[in-house]
Amino acid sequence: MTLPPALLKGDELFEHDASAQYDASRDLSKYLLMHYGSLEDLFNGGQHPLAPAHGYCQRLSDLLRSCAEQTGTTVARALDVGCSVGGVTHALSGWVRDEVVGVDVSQRSVEIAQTLTEHGGGTFCVIEQGPFHREVVIRVAEPGQRAAVSFEVGDANALRAPEEAFDAVVLSNVLDRVQQPAACLAQFSASADILRSGGLLMVACPWSWYPEYSVPSEWLGSAATATPSEEGLKALLRNDFELLAEADEPGLLRQNPREFDWFDSHVTVWRKR
Numbered sequence: 001m002t003l004p005p006a007l008l009k010g011d012e013l014f015e016h017d018a019s020a021q022y023d024a025s026r027d028l029s030k031y032l033l034m035h036y037g038s039l040e041d042l043f044n045g046g047q048h049p050l051a052p053a054h055g056y057c058q059r060l061s062d063l064l065r066s067c068a069e070q071t072g073t074t075v076a077r078a079l080d081v082g083c084s085v086g087g088v089t090h091a092l093s094g095w096v097r098d099e100v101v102g103v104d105v106s107q108r109s110v111e112i113a114q115t116l117t118e119h120g121g122g123t124f125c126v127i128e129q130g131p132f133h134r135e136v137v138i139r140v141a142e143p144g145q146r147a148a149v150s151f152e153v154g155d156a157n158a159l160r161a162p163e164e165a166f167d168a169v170v171l172s173n174v175l176d177r178v179q180q181p182a183a184c185l186a187q188f189s190a191s192a193d194i195l196r197s198g199g200l201l202m203v204a205c206p207w208s209w210y211p212e213y214s215v216p217s218e219w220l221g222s223a224a225t226a227t228p229s230e231e232g233l234k235a236l237l238r239n240d241f242e243l244l245a246e247a248d249e250p251g252l253l254r255q256n257p258r259e260f261d262w263f264d265s266h267v268t269v270w271r272k273r
């Protein structure tokens with residue numbers, strides 16, 4: 001068996017890294033671990049109080065699958081917007097019929113996702129403490145056991161119309177990272193070019209708004225009208241979509257064995273009218 005390729009090297013984790021956010025080695029290491037790491041990889045073995053937050057990508061994929069099954073929606077092609085290193089893309093490929101496409105603005109995330117897809121996995125390093133790091137080996141399903149998977153660099157606010165519209169679109173933890181979240185969503189309702197009528201839209205977001213990403217007037221919801229982001233999202237989508245499911249899904253980004261960023265994404269699944 002050939003050795004899996006090195007996706008990230010350990011020394012990179014401790015260098016000053018002036019890369020754009022999401023291209024930095026530390027961030028990519030955290031997303032690789034969150035998307036593909038086992039419980040053992042995440043917590044260095046043993047029981048851990050944060051263990052229920054493991055498996056975020058698979059849980060999103062399972063929820064979308066159950067909505068597709070309940071509504072009798074055939075999902076032949078799916079799009080994962082803001083895919084990072086592709087954990088949701090790969091989870092979807094376990095049940096989507098033909099093809100899953102991941103799009104992200106981060107060139108380095110896309111390159112890593114492409115490399116691990118091509119080689120069936122790879123190795124990367126996670127920070128332990130100060131200068132110590134640990135190597136993690138990850139694997140993804142072979143092409144014969146999943147739908148086709150591809151990744152491309154693209155902007156969530158200016159998505160390329162595919163030759164054939166997608167049957168499902170996932171936006172996981174990206175809407176509060178784009179400059180114009182409402183305009184991003186409008187791409188899926190305004191026409192059937194990207195998401196077909198009857199298709200499914202999944203929006204997962206912890207609603208962590210920062211002016212570095214979008215000006216406050218763009219944030220979904222409004223303090224003036226006491227409207228939380230959850231309701232702001234529903235107001236934007238309810239004319240063009242039927243709400244199928246609503247849930248909270250926790251996830252975990254590991255800084256080191258003693259520090260974790262826990263989030264609880266608000267997840268909704270919608271069927272386009």
Ligand SMILES: C[S@@+](CC[C@H](N)C(=O)[O-])C[C@H]1O[C@@H](n2cnc3c(N)ncnc32)[C@H](O)[C@@H]1O
Pocket residue numbers: 021022081082083084085088103104105106109154155156157171172173174177178179
């Ligand atoms: C918080 S991460 C979420 C990654 C992954 N979807 C998940 O749920 O773990 C946000 C991702 O969105 C990407 N992103 C930010 N702005 C974007 C844009 N305008 N277009 C496409 N991707 C974008 C970032 O590069 C990053 O990979």
